[in-house]
Amino acid sequence: MANPECKLCGLKSPAAELLTSNELEKLELNCAQVNFKKGDVIFREGTLATNIAYLKTGLVKVHMKGPTGDKILRLMKAPSYLGLPTTFGDKVNNYSATALIDSHICFISLDTFIEFIFKNGSFAYEIILDLCKNELADYQKYTNMSQKQLPGRLAEILLCMSHEVFKSNRFELPLNNNELSDFISTSRESVSRILSDFSKEGIIIMNKKEITILKEDILEKISIKG
Amino acid sequence: MANPECKLCGLKSPAAELLTSNELEKLELNCAQVNFKKGDVIFREGTLATNIAYLKTGLVKVHMKGPTGDKILRLMKAPSYLGLPTTFGDKVNNYSATALIDSHICFISLDTFIEFIFKNGSFAYEIILDLCKNELADYQKYTNMSQKQLPGRLAEILLCMSHEVFKSNRFELPLNNNELSDFISTSRESVSRILSDFSKEGIIIMNKKEITILKEDILEKISIKG
């Protein structure tokens, strides 16, 4: 736990950028930064949702228990609010958040956050925009994932890692095969086989967890055609 | 198109209930009710999102083009806002909305709606709650659907129709087999076969589009175990 300096924070959310100086002071008094290591649970499905979680740095998986096991709903990269829907939408967390790499989270008192919504229209509007954009992204991903076969889904995740998360064609895969299977709703064996296939065909190189995308165009094709 | 009387409207959204008398007058001046028949498109993917659509009465499917065809993202029953995420989240509609039965929609000027968000904190908060609850429901459904096999997915939809939409174990199915297949991401043949199976096993009776659920307990089991 660290004493935050929200005013000086260079990683404020677009909404927090719109807070007044007084409001930022209030935020500082009602906010606590906690550092999580890879694998640490940030909040857990079934527990009371009492704080807003803001991912300042790091990478997090948001996941929920399903009929046959865990389902990864989305990856969240910093900076981003982590669980607005589960904090506002229900008293109890409907899903969990777990750090995939070392991450810094600011926990903000729910009362304070709600006060900002009530008193600062720009802040509220920015939060609404954030919720809407996230939902659009979810819909897009949901539609894609549900209509593609496994190689297409896996290709989509690799491309997303490369383009959105790490912005490089070489990166350390932050998910193991089991997590990948939770993400694309399949078995870990299928993930293993498909990654092997990608390697054999020279589309990627896997060195332990380090992945290099060699033939991005082919991966795109696999992703698009499903 | 009809002259709305928002003040007297008995179907106001929870958010609109929190508007002041003045704001309701403003709403009346910036709102138009349009009636849609079964099959009519309310707003279409790819077109500019210029109004808030509020479903006053009726039933609507929200759907998006995917890699291999249409995907039904969710059914919306009245009363409910129809496409907040696509109206706020992007200039262009990311998905379509189509009436499944005759429906009444109030189109609200986006500027007016945004003004309410900025000036009325309670209204803004209520909209945020609405967005969050919808997203939680989506996550739940997404997780279930992605981990269940086809009979489980179809059973879930039938139970949803019975419990949530029509509140009866006998109802007119508002989706044809093709739409059902767009909903659970399969082929229309598979839908046809599974519905036949349900009938043969005496779980449901199908008379044209009228469905009667006979053995709800078995349908629940099929839905839960996937």
Added chain:
DNA sequence: GGGCAAATGTGACATTTATCACATTTCAGA
């Protein structure tokens, strides 16, 4: 009511994916 387009039912077969079993590799902690 007749005729036509759309929707539905169903068999045969191909493809995809899950499951089970077990070998091998990796990695963290003693």
Added chain:
DNA sequence: TCTGAAATGTGATAAATGTCACATTTGCCC
């Protein structure tokens, strides 16, 4: 460095689902 648990790779087989083809039914419009 050793060691055991966790993660991964891979073959064989079963189960689920898609695809194609075509018959039948339904519903709508004249």
